[in-house]
Amino acid sequence: MNDEHVVEPQEQDVDILFFEIGAGLFGTDASQVLRIDRSLPEDITLPELGPLHRGNRALVFDTPEGEGHLKVDTVRGVRSIPVTQLRRMPPTAGAAPYAVGVCLDEAHTVLLIDLVETARTQGTQGRH
Amino acid sequence: MSLDTPNEKPASKARAARKAPAAKAAGTPPAQQPAALKLFTDTLLQVLAGNLNARVPRELVGAGGDEMALLLNQVLDNLSASEHRKQVAAQEIDQALDALINLVREGDLSQWNTTTEDPQLGPLLEGFGKVIETLRTFVREINEAALRLSSSANQVLAASTQHETSSTEQAAAIHETTATMEELKHASAQIAENAGSVARVAEETLGAARAGRGAIGEFIQAMQQIRSDGVAVADSIAKLSKRVERIGTVVEVIDEIADRSDLLALNAALEGSRAGEAGKGFSIVAAEMRRLAENVLDSTKEIKNLITEIREATAAAAGAAEASKSATESGEKLGAVAAQAVEGILAGVQETSDAARVINLATQQQRTATEQVVASMAEIEDVTRQTTQASKQATGAAAELTQLAARLAELIKRFKAD
Amino acid sequence: MAPDRAVAAQARPEQEFFCFRVGDLRLGVPSENVLEVFRAGLLTPLPRTPSFIMGVTGHRGEVLPVVDLLRFLSKGEARIGPRTRLFVGITGSIVAGVVADTVLGLRRIPVADILPPPLGGDAAAEHLLGVVPGASPQDSINLLNFSKLLQTARQRAVAR
Numbered sequence: 001m002n003d004e005h006v007v008e009p010q011e012q013d014v015d016i017l018f019f020e021i022g023a024g025l026f027g028t029d030a031s032q033v034l035r036i037d038r039s040l041p042e043d044i045t046l047p048e049l050g051p052l053h054r055g056n057r058a059l060v061f062d063t064p065e066g067e068g069h070l071k072v073d074t075v076r077g078v079r080s081i082p083v084t085q086l087r088r089m090p091p092t093a094g095a096a097p098y099a100v101g102v103c104l105d106e107a108h109t110v111l112l113i114d115l116v117e118t119a120r121t122q123g124t125q126g127r128h
Numbered sequence: 129m130s131l132d133t134p135n136e137k138p139a140s141k142a143r144a145a146r147k148a149p150a151a152k153a154a155g156t157p158p159a160q161q162p163a164a165l166k167l168f169t170d171t172l173l174q175v176l177a178g179n180l181n182a183r184v185p186r187e188l189v190g191a192g193g194d195e196m197a198l199l200l201n202q203v204l205d206n207l208s209a210s211e212h213r214k215q216v217a218a219q220e221i222d223q224a225l226d227a228l229i230n231l232v233r234e235g236d237l238s239q240w241n242t243t244t245e246d247p248q249l250g251p252l253l254e255g256f257g258k259v260i261e262t263l264r265t266f267v268r269e270i271n272e273a274a275l276r277l278s279s280s281a282n283q284v285l286a287a288s289t290q291h292e293t294s295s296t297e298q299a300a301a302i303h304e305t306t307a308t309m310e311e312l313k314h315a316s317a318q319i320a321e322n323a324g325s326v327a328r329v330a331e332e333t334l335g336a337a338r339a340g341r342g343a344i345g346e347f348i349q350a351m352q353q354i355r356s357d358g359v360a361v362a363d364s365i366a367k368l369s370k371r372v373e374r375i376g377t378v379v380e381v382i383d384e385i386a387d388r389s390d391l392l393a394l395n396a397a398l399e400g401s402r403a404g405e406a407g408k409g410f411s412i413v414a415a416e417m418r419r420l421a422e423n424v425l426d427s428t429k430e431i432k433n434l435i436t437e438i439r440e441a442t443a444a445a446a447g448a449a450e451a452s453k454s455a456t457e458s459g460e461k462l463g464a465v466a467a468q469a470v471e472g473i474l475a476g477v478q479e480t481s482d483a484a485r486v487i488n489l490a491t492q493q494q495r496t497a498t499e500q501v502v503a504s505m506a507e508i509e510d511v512t513r514q515t516t517q518a519s520k521q522a523t524g525a526a527a528e529l530t531q532l533a534a535r536l537a538e539l540i541k542r543f544k545a546d
Numbered sequence: 547m548a549p550d551r552a553v554a555a556q557a558r559p560e561q562e563f564f565c566f567r568v569g570d571l572r573l574g575v576p577s578e579n580v581l582e583v584f585r586a587g588l589l590t591p592l593p594r595t596p597s598f599i600m601g602v603t604g605h606r607g608e609v610l611p612v613v614d615l616l617r618f619l620s621k622g623e624a625r626i627g628p629r630t631r632l633f634v635g636i637t638g639s640i641v642a643g644v645v646a647d648t649v650l651g652l653r654r655i656p657v658a659d660i661l662p663p664p665l666g667g668d669a670a671a672e673h674l675l676g677v678v679p680g681a682s683p684q685d686s687i688n689l690l691n692f693s694k695l696l697q698t699a700r701q702r703a704v705a706r
Contacts (some may be wrong), residue, residue: 024591048594087604089602090602090641091703091704092611092696092700092703093602094595094596094599094703095593095594096592096595099594102602104604104607104609109604110590111590111592111602387629394649394651394652395582397651398581398582398583398652401562
């Protein structure tokens with residue numbers, strides 16, 4: 001349960017920012033997000049998560065190399081989620097490194113994305 | 129010409145008559161005459177020879193004979209004058225005769241203007257003139273009349289010809305009319321027959337239509353019954369449908385429970401399996417439970433299939449009921465329309481029947497009338513034929529008359545009146 | 547029936563298999579490798595996983611990767627429907643959900659009845675313990691060496 005990326009030890013709840021790419025709903029640690037911006041063509045895209053509809057929003061986050069911009073369709077908002085509902089990605093799944101965990105939300109499981117990892121996996125791409 | 133001869137004859141007779149004494153005188157041997165007497169004799173011989181101008185020369189005669197000579201000369205003078213008058217009269221008679229001959233030969237009345245001074249001939253010629261004048265008047269009038277006659281005859285001919293043509297045409301027309309009337313007679317006979325058939329058919333139709341009216345009434349009643357039955361059926365179907373839906377819901381619940389039971393039993397069996405020998409009996413129960421759950425699931429599956437079938441069937445039945453309802457409604461409407469139509473047909477057929485009867489009667493009357501007309505036409509045709517014959521004769525006569533008038537006019541033209 | 551079977555079990559060594567059907571395959575997994583069976587709920591697809599990983603699903607507070615054996619054995623492609631089951635397969639520290647169209651049940655199979663996997667078979671044959679012939683070829687059950695299968699699966703997934 002000690003997730004170094006997602007869980008902050010002192011707090012019972014974690015703020016998760018939910019966003020959509022295509023038909024899929026995803027979450028990310030809201031503290032990673034500096035701001036939400038209009039997207040630009042050179043922003044980072046994650047086609048593995050599904051095709052973007054319009055992709056006119058970008059999640060701006062900080063990386064050691066500078067700001068990263070992930071292109072998304074819609075930002076659904078930030079919700080406080082109890083840490084007990086968050087799980088690390090089982091290694092057996094062999095998923096992409098930025099797919100760090102899952103938020104168990106009743107019937108749904110929402111994939112949690114590490115924004116910094118997205119910049120790392122697509123180092124040659126996107127704004128910094 | 130023939131008149132020449134009488135002109136000649138009196139002359140020769142006269143001469144012969146005059147000669148005879150001369151010959152008698154000559155034949156008689158003259159007595160011894162004195163010279164003076166000879167003078168008398170010669171003169172008389174000369175006169176007898178035709179010389180009326182011969183006179184006894186008184187100077188030669190001497191005194192004894194002078195008085196005698198004078199007297200003889202006076203006789204001779206008288207004779208000469210008389211002879212001269214005779215000659216003039218003869219000439220005038222010749223002229224008159226010539227004029228008459230000319231008149232007769234040439235028909236020329238215009239040339240008559242012979243006059244005479246002879247008191248004896250005068251009245252004769254005057255009489256002739258009067259006669260000729262009368263003739264002239266006649267000729268003029270005849271000429272005029274001939275011209276008028278010719279013109280009238282022409283008119284008569286034209287009229288007669290026209291009449292003949294008209295009469296012929298009339299005959300043709302009458303013939304045609306007769307033929308048409310014959311046809312009409314046949315046609316009206318046919319019409320009468322047809323009208324009879326129509327009346328019969330109309331009678332039959334009337335019967336059929338009455339039967340139809342009854343049948344339609346029954347049909348409408350049946351339709352109303354079907355519709356009310358159909359409404360009941362639709363209600364039942366709706367209720368059934370609701371119940372089936374309810375059953376479906378219940379079955380879903382049963383299904384869910386059975387599925388959960390299946391899972392529970394399965395997991396229980398797995399638990400039992402892990403418990404080793406201790407869990408073995410439990411496993412068997414769990415397996416049995418599972419089997420039951422599966423049975424339930426199989427049953428619910430069947431029920432679901434049945435429900436689906438019932439649903440389809442009820443939907444079809446509802447559709448059919450709806451269709452039946454609208455069909456019966458339209459059936460009722462159609463029935464009403466048909467009833468109305470049959471009423472119309474009944475009325476129409478009744479009228480037709482009546483009309484056909486009237487037509488039958490009328491055509492029979494017409495046939496009688498037509499037959500009468502045909503008979504009349506035959507008579508007229510006969511008369512017309514006669515008329516045509518008569519007018520042909522009239523035309524022939526008129527033609528002849530025209531020819532005669534023309535001939536007359538031609539003849540009259542030979543007489544010149546002016 | 548049951549007492550007879552118990553007697554028979556003592557007489558001959560048996561092994562218990564969790565038997566199920568997926569696609570056209572009738573498979574058996576040693577019952578000790580199966581923890582639980584549950585209804586397949588919503589799956590969350592994952593990026594860049596091997597094709598036999600259909601995604602993850604949450605179950606009893608755990609996140610399970612979901613394995614499609616049809617894809618893994620190159621026998622087609624599983625589909626998730628309302629009656630689709632997932633069983634929790636385990637070997638050592640590896641836990642995964644496995645797709646099953648229908649669970650046939652737990653079968654105790656006499657070891658003597660298990661025939662060796664056919665020689666020169668396809669790639670699937672390497673993960674077979676043996677085959678239990680049925681009344682007809684369709685009724686025969688392929689018994690999986692599930693521990694080996696899950697280890698291979700993890701290796702394939704993580705090696706990438």
